[in-house]
Amino acid sequence: LERVFLCRNVESLYPNFNVIAKFNVAFNPSQLSNALTRILRQRIWLTYNFYKLSEEDDSVTGYTDWELRTVLKIRFDDVVSFERVEVFNKEIFNRVSRLYVPVNVENLPLWRIKVFELPTGEQYLCIYFDHILYDGLSGVQLHKEICEELSQLTDEKQVEYIFDLERDYEYLPPYPDPPIENNKVYKPAVTELLVAKFTQLFPRVTKTFEYLSMLLSDMKPNCAKNPVFKTGKAVPVPDSKFAIANLSSSQLEKVLHYCRSQGLTLTPYVQAIAMECLEEIVFPHYATGHKFSTETAIAIDVRRYLPAQLEFNFGCNATVQYFHLPPLSGCTQKFMRYVQAALHKTIEKRKLGVIHALGIIRYLSYEQFYPIVKKAVRHTLLISNVGKVKQPESTYQIQDIYFSQCIGLRYYMTVCMISCSEGGLNAVVSYLPEFDDLYDGDRKTMDIFVERFKQRLMGYL
Secondary structure (H helix, E strand, O other): OHHHHHHHHHOOOOOOEEEEEEEOOOOOHHHHHHHHHHHHHHOHHHHEEEEEOOOOOHHHHOOOOEEEEEOOEEEHHHHEEEEEOOOOOHHHHHHHOOOOOOOOOOOOOOEEEEEEEOOOOOEEEEEEEOOOOOOHHHHHHHHHHHHHHHHOOOOOOOOOEEEEHHHHHHHOOOOOOOOHHHOHHHOOOHHHHHHHHHHHHOHHHHHHHHHHHHHHOOOOOOOOOOOEOOOOOOOOOOOOEEEEEEEOHHHHHHHHHHHHHOOOOHHHHHHHHHHHHHHHHHHHHOOOOOOOEEEEEEEEEOHHHOOOOOOOOOOOOEEEEEEEEOOOOOOHHHHHHHHHHHHHHHHOOOOOHHHHHHHHHHHOOHHHHHHHHHOOOOEEEEEEEEEEOOOOOOOOOEEEEEEEEOOOOOEEEEEEEEEEOOOEEEEEEEEOHHHHHOEEOOEEHHHHHHHHHHHHHHHOO
16 A cells, blocks of 8 residues: 555655644644654654665556655754744645655655644644555544643753654664554455456456446446546646535534434535535536536545554554445435445445455556556545544643645545534535636636535535
């Protein structure tokens, strides 16, 4: 799996994902430097970067000549910056989305911090990461640990080097943790490997099976009648635009109460409504006399299947489950129940094919995985819900929090959700920049989309 993310990083195909939080108490650089120093002594994973071991081109080595290594030092000012801004809004996300965290750089880890300070005294701490070693829950956990360390500070003297391998050696384990792909949960069965190979060798037979499946289920799309949504041209750059939809804590509680009454969880509820709004508002700008089928994805946390640990497991421990669906055609609630049942089968009944699929990557040659990474063949939508942030009582608390990511080359739109007790639910929508050029009358189509999306979230109650 690391080879895929290395490829995306080296070839600048995916800038970052980020988690931004507002705390209830302000902090200064000295306090933050001390908090990070304490965290890095406990979290060796946060000191890693990947380094190339040879001069051979990656197209020859297939990204097999890279080494995961602890950096020698991390200087506070190299990874943390404070910036004054007039307002915190979607433009902050647009700016952050263009920032890269490169591999193969001495004395720099694969994360950075920007603290946005407003004239009101409010601070928004943004941590942005490369996906190669981290996921959304890793970002949330780091925010929680920063809160915890800030609450316990006794020394506020500025620390220049928040990590020094020689100084901090006694705190570190002797070796990096082994790759989580070595865990059996990532090991595909022989039958799954055979199916993957069969699909590759006999694509026409695969299409025949898909057609028969469509005849047997009204939840399988007829792509001859309803082709999969595409904008009509490949967009081979990872640029993204952003919008934000917020539900207050009381509004979120009403939505969750409705979901529970219907046997639903929040994720399929939001996915279906996002698809409904896309179908009604965005798709008509690209339709040529037909309705579109869709290819959507829902992110799944893999940690629940790993061996129980006493502490949080940092890493990129996530996969996605894909749904190839026909047009909603007014059957939104039916789609919610269908996706809910599929997720239940994966999560609760431990049907782990979507996780085993990650394990198949290790069997792919460079020639096989590179087109998957590089070619701009986009899925319609990704939904990623990292849930509600839970914190113990402490001086520093998270008042509001956002999770967002770039669309990269894989999606037309993503909806990233996170919530906390005080700030409610924030859904950050990232989308293809050309959607910003669409208008309905004198209004931007995406402004209408976000407005309708929030209305519909409350509209089923």
